[in-house]
Amino acid sequence: MINSTSNKQVKRVINLQAKAKARREEGLYAAEGLRMCREFAPSEVEALYVTPAFEGQKENKEWLKAFSYEVVTEEVMKAMADTRTPQGVLAVARQKTYALDDLIKPGKENAPILLMLLENIQDPGNLGTILRSGEGAGITGVIMSRDTVDIYSPKVIRSTMGSVLRVPFLYTDDFTAVCTRLKEHGIRLFAAHLKGMNNYDCQDYTENMGFLIGNEANGLTEAAARTADCCIQIPMAGKVESLNAAVAASVLMFEAARQRRAKG
Structure with missing residues (x-):
């Protein structure tokens, strides 16, 4: 479990949330909430973070089986999230490109x-x-x-x-x-x-x-x-x-x- 906001992964997510330049350079972005995250296919997600409370819910356990994910504390999730009341799940996803x-x-x-x-x-x-x-x-x-x-x-x-x-x-x-x-x-x-x-x-x-x-x-x-x-x-x-x-x-x-x- 990630329990420190000084963790390298946590800092990376915070940077992606805050800076368009970071998103452009990495070709990634952060998306929060179950409704948005459920839109992703596993191949579209580079990293997935959930809180213990989110992971513990029966319906979420079934959905999470398709993904590799990291568990983070509530405090860490709040640091990574852009919303005031995060829903306990956050994905780092790959950007789409079109011509x-x-x-x-x-x-x-x-x-x-x-x-x-x-x-x-x-x-x-x-x-x-x-x-x-x-x-x-x-x-x-x-x-x-x-x-x-x-x-x-x-x-x-x-x-x-x-x-x-x-x-x-x-x-x-x-x-x-x-x-x-x-x-x-x-x-x-x-x-x-x-x-x-x-x-x-x-x-x-x-x-x-x-x-x-x-x-x-x-x-x-x-x-x-x-x-x-x-x-x-x-x-x-x-x-x-x-x-x-x-x-x-x-x-x-x-x-x-x-x-x-x-x-x-």
Whole structure:
């Protein structure tokens, strides 16, 4: 049993939780909680840590049979965890990698492409919610500018509720160039923009397409907005000027899902 927070493994986990650079260099990340950890296949996990209380529960013993794991004290688990009240299980998992070609393939049952293109999203909760809502709406992938928040940060991982393991994604150093390449592949782009002249629910999202969503405070850069085939807006009642980035993205994704169901 690991009972010291000075243990080398413990320090490594704490470093992975705190630093995006460490996660990038090692190609690893930490994920907490039974719901998230149960999403992993044993081959995806480099290390698994549990407390004696977690290990002692009958249903957990059965699940743990597939894994090699270390037992740690409650104090050590609290030191490693990013949450205030850890659930007694934490995994160090291997990051997934995708190429652009993986994201421009049709979806399940040859469904049309539906991409989310995120420029400089900074709030971990927004990114996590977009992935989770996106999976529910049937998106086929997420493409992010390099300055978007780290998808493997603890808060993003928790917000995705496992969707990060199932939705293909990638970061790009040249966001506008990737947008241009998508258009060359026949993928129509719609930019969510305050100056959009077209209401979002009056457009056709049933073919290969993607939604451009910009930074929470500043929206899309002009360069990114210019790559769009159409700038759209979500009409607002009252004195509300705009929606939270994740809410706006969800409205758009589920409108696309509704249209695709209707087309059948």
